[in-house]
Amino acid sequence: xxxxxxxxxxxxxxxxxxxxxxxxxxxxxxxxxxxxxxxxxxxxxxxxxxxxxxxxxxxxxxxxxxxxxxxxxxxxxxxxxxxxxxxxxxxxxxxxxxxxxxxxxxxxxxxxxxxxxxxxxxxxxxxxxxxxxxxxxxxxxxxxxxxxxxxxxxxxxxxxxxxxxxxxxxxxxxxxxxxxxxxxxxxxxxxxxxxxxxxxxxxxxxxxxxxxxxxxxxxxxxxxxxxxxxxxxxxxxxxxxxxxxxxxxxxxxxxxxxxxxxxxxxxxxxxxxxxxxxxxxxxxxxxxxxxxxxxxxxxxxxxxxxxxxxxxxxxxxxxxxxxxxxxxxxxxx
Amino acid sequence: xxxxxxxxxxxxxxxxxxxxxxxxxxxxxxxxxxxxxxxxxxxxxxxxxxxxxxxxxxxxxxxxxxxxxxxxxxxxxxxxxxxxxxxxxxxxxxxxxxxxxxxxxxxxxxxxxxxxxxxxxxxxxxxxxxxxxxxxxxxxxxxxxxxxxxxxxxxxxxxxxxxxxxxxxxxxxxxxxxxxxxxxxxxxxxxxxxxxxxxxxxxxxxxxxxxxxxxxxxxxxxxxxxxxxxxxxxxxxxxxxxxxxxxxx
Ligand SMILES: Nc1ncnc2c1ncn2[C@@H]1O[C@H](COP(=O)(O)OP(=O)(O)OP(=O)(O)O)[C@@H](O)[C@H]1O
Ligand SMILES: [Mg+2]
Numbered sequence: 001x002x003x004x005x006x007x008x009x010x011x012x013x014x015x016x017x018x019x020x021x022x023x024x025x026x027x028x029x030x031x032x033x034x035x036x037x038x039x040x041x042x043x044x045x046x047x048x049x050x051x052x053x054x055x056x057x058x059x060x061x062x063x064x065x066x067x068x069x070x071x072x073x074x075x076x077x078x079x080x081x082x083x084x085x086x087x088x089x090x091x092x093x094x095x096x097x098x099x100x101x102x103x104x105x106x107x108x109x110x111x112x113x114x115x116x117x118x119x120x121x122x123x124x125x126x127x128x129x130x131x132x133x134x135x136x137x138x139x140x141x142x143x144x145x146x147x148x149x150x151x152x153x154x155x156x157x158x159x160x161x162x163x164x165x166x167x168x169x170x171x172x173x174x175x176x177x178x179x180x181x182x183x184x185x186x187x188x189x190x191x192x193x194x195x196x197x198x199x200x201x202x203x204x205x206x207x208x209x210x211x212x213x214x215x216x217x218x219x220x221x222x223x224x225x226x227x228x229x230x231x232x233x234x235x236x237x238x239x240x241x242x243x244x245x246x247x248x249x250x251x252x253x254x255x256x257x258x259x260x261x262x263x264x265x266x267x268x269x270x271x272x273x274x275x276x277x278x279x280x281x282x283x284x285x286x287x288x289x290x291x292x293x294x295x296x297x298x299x300x301x302x303x304x305x306x307x308x309x310x311x312x313x314x315x316x317x318x319x320x321x322x323x324x325x326x327x328x329x330x331x332x333x
Numbered sequence: 334x335x336x337x338x339x340x341x342x343x344x345x346x347x348x349x350x351x352x353x354x355x356x357x358x359x360x361x362x363x364x365x366x367x368x369x370x371x372x373x374x375x376x377x378x379x380x381x382x383x384x385x386x387x388x389x390x391x392x393x394x395x396x397x398x399x400x401x402x403x404x405x406x407x408x409x410x411x412x413x414x415x416x417x418x419x420x421x422x423x424x425x426x427x428x429x430x431x432x433x434x435x436x437x438x439x440x441x442x443x444x445x446x447x448x449x450x451x452x453x454x455x456x457x458x459x460x461x462x463x464x465x466x467x468x469x470x471x472x473x474x475x476x477x478x479x480x481x482x483x484x485x486x487x488x489x490x491x492x493x494x495x496x497x498x499x500x501x502x503x504x505x506x507x508x509x510x511x512x513x514x515x516x517x518x519x520x521x522x523x524x525x526x527x528x529x530x531x532x533x534x535x536x537x538x539x540x541x542x543x544x545x546x547x548x549x550x551x552x553x554x555x556x557x558x559x560x561x562x563x564x565x566x567x568x569x570x571x572x573x574x575x576x577x578x579x580x581x582x
Contacts, residue, residue, distance in 0.1 A: 192437055195426075199434045202423035209383060209417075210482055211409040211439035267425065 016270075023273075027175045031168045043171055043239045045280050046178040050232035051257040052264065052272030053185050054225045060267035061189055062221035063201030064124075068135030069257055071142040072226040074249035075115055076108035076233030078146065078153065081243060083107060084163045089152040101163045102173060105234040112230025113223050115142075120222045124215055136251075143249040158244035161237055174235045181228045186269050188224060197221050201267070256283075263305055265312025274314040334397055336361040336521050337382070337413075337490055342391035344377050344545075351377040353545040354391070359490070364512070364522040366536030366553070370565075374545040375525045376418055379492045383415040384408040396489065409439050412489030416479040416496050418525075422467035429454065429463035431478060432485045439486025453481040457511060473504035480511060491515065493524040497532055505531055541565075 027046070031039040051073060059065045083104035086094045097103055119138055126134040146153040153159065163170065188194055196217035199207035204214050237243050256279065264275025282301060286294040309316045335358035344352040351374045359365050369375050380386040382393055384405040392401040400408055414435075423431050432450040437443050454460040457477035462470070467478060476496055483491055493512070497505040509531050516522060516535065526532045533539055539556045541549040549559045556562055 192443075195430065195434060195437060198426055198430075199423050199438075202425050203421045205385060205405075206417065206421040206423065207434065207438075208405040209385070209409060209415060210435045211406050211486055212434065213404075213406045 024175070024179055028172065031171050036167065039167070039171055041280065041284065043174055043235075045276050046174050047232050047236045047239075048256065048260055048279065049272060049276045050178050050181050050228055050235065051253065052260040052275055053182050054228035054232065055257045056261045056266060056268075056272050057185050057188065057197075057228070058221045058225035060261060060271065061194060061201060062197035062218055063204075064218055064221065065129075065132040066135040066222075066225070067132045067251075067254055068137075068139035069225075069229050070249050070251055070253040071135075071139035072112035072116065072229035073233035073236070073253050074146065074245070075112045075142065076230030077237035077243050077248040078159075078233075079108040079111035079230070080104045080163075080234035080237045081159050081161050082152070084238070085159070085161045088154065088159055088161075091152075101165045101170065101238050104163075105173065105177065105231060105238060108234025108237070109227040109230035112233070113227040116222045116226035117219075120219050121215070123222070124218050139249070139251070139254070143245060146249060147245040153245050154243075156244060156246070158242055158247075161241045161243070163238050163241060165238070167239075170238050174239060177231055177235060181231055182269075182273075185224065185228065189269060193217065193220050198267075259302055261312075263302065263312055265315035265318075268312070268314050268318070271312050271314045274317075275312065278313060335359060336363075336396055337523070338394040339378075339382065340392045340394070342378070342381055342388045342393065344374070344381055344386060345389045350545050352381065352388070355542075355545070355547060356391075357540060357547065357550070359521060359523055362519055362521055363538065364516050364524070364536050366533045366539040367523065367525045367542060368527070368533065368539060368556075369542035371527075373542040375542055376494055377545075378542070379415050379494050379523075379525065382408075383413055383492060406438070409486055409488075410441060413492065414439065414483035414486050414488040414490075415492040416476075416483055416494055418494040418498065420472070420475040420479055422470075422475060422478055424466065424468055426466075427464050428459055428467055428470070428478060431467060432481045435482040435485035439483075439488070442487075449487075450481075450485050453485040456484060456514070457481045458507075473500050473507070476500065476504075476508065477511070480508075480515075484515070488520070490521040490523060493522065495525050495527060497530075498527060508532070509535060 027042060030042045051069060055066065055069055080101070082089055082091060083094050083099055084101055086092065086099070098107070123131060123134045123138065147155065165173070196207070196212045197220070199210070199212050200214050200217050208214050233248060236248065260275035260279045261272055262275070263278050264273065265271030282298050286297055290297055305313065311319070337359040340356050342352055342355045343350070355378060367375055367378070377386065381388045384400070384403050384407070387402045392399060394400065395411055395413055398411065400411060400413070403411070423434065426434070429450055432453050433446055436446045436450040436453070451460060451463065454463055457480050459474060459477055459481060462474075467475060470478065480493070480496065497508045500508065512522060512524070512532070512535050524532060524536070533553050536553060539551065539553050540547055541556060541562050543565050548565055549556055549562045551559065
């Protein structure tokens, strides 16, 4: 039996699987039963889910706080734009399989992962807060370069994509990719790779004394995380069909991602899911009720969660359920 | 050829000379004790051997291979492991997973990881708590978890840094018998203790470190009667001999 090998903090019951399938089915029918406004919201939620899953793997599991995720997101968006609509960047025509939106989306992830592959060994010379600052600087540099290179990024005028897959198919593709990314990261977390990452997260010195090569497992986390963030960016570009350096590389993407994972619960697979739902409700619900005050109230809610529910909302629910169970077994025995 | 060989090892931290031209050998299958007062350099020596500090000068050889300046994970793969003076469990992993890290990454053969981790837990008597988190363990149990983790890497030599430090006599006795069992498995053991106690009686030889230098090497009996040791260390105060005088630093 290999199932509970690495399972601490990971839900694995049939009920969880059933609930996930229901959510997945609901997401798939959204464009057929609601308006395009709600489909747009659902698309945004999926993009945030992918970003949350991505950041959570690196920070929540491998313990490496990145403040540069907007860079991977933006790169993914631009790679998808260049491949599907090369003429807008003055690029020669891209042959068919590469220019197809599905391939472009995957390559958006690959492009982001390549940047992680090249920059990771340098970034990971920095530890803790310095790594965080390093990634922030990396993102700033990438943003500067793209903003500066108007011919390939569209500058502030932006970049119009001509992806030609239609609104609903693109949305459905996003649902599938988000689900696969979530499942993929779930499998990684529960594998040998995940064990190495979690050991480093808890104590890098102890881990390396037991044979874990810290750089190697940080790099695995960085690559996979960048890949998923790139997918999110590419999905965003293909859905919105218009991007510019500010809209895709702005630090707000990183901040919102942090908020989602911290609200939901770092280092848990369900955390980003819960965080995304709560974030979407707060972000959109509050704005419609409170108008200009929404951001302030949002900030207060986040501070309260961090103070009173340091393990996030999913973390709180999990320990609440565990306590109830313990109480039950104690009274029944 | 000896299993572990340190040659002229010096370690300086800025102006502090923690180790000063230390040389010694540990033979295969031997159990060697290392004692010395606070700040003598004992932990530093273990950290230099297992790669968390590079020596300023000198070399470390293991089984004929020069491992000076290697990274801790490479040294672990080579067969040298160390427990920590202050326990360092992975707090978000289960007790079983803590040991799996050693079994999975520490050896050259990551097979039957689950079983091997379980065996190591059984060996130290923590198998029934395998699915709890280490935060629920007592200091004594945490020390045994440290031992289980390094054992799971299937090492050639185990370095125990005050593995009985801060424990009561009963818990200390458990650790002593564990070390006896480890010796019986043919492993080489190198262990630090703060004072000449039960742990030293499992050692065939004892080294005494003072101010970064060896001041004596010999059998436990010889060390207990060595004038210089008594003066520099054991005899500094009569009360100290009565028992552990110090919590863990
Ligand atoms: N990382 C470090 N940086 C600077 N100085 C250090 C460092 N580690 C140890 N030292 C110094 O080196 C000397 C030896 O320390 P070490 O921890 O090896 O002693 P020890 O024999 O293990 O003592 P104890 O019995 O208290 O554990 C001390 O003076 C200590 O302050
Ligand atoms: Mg010490």
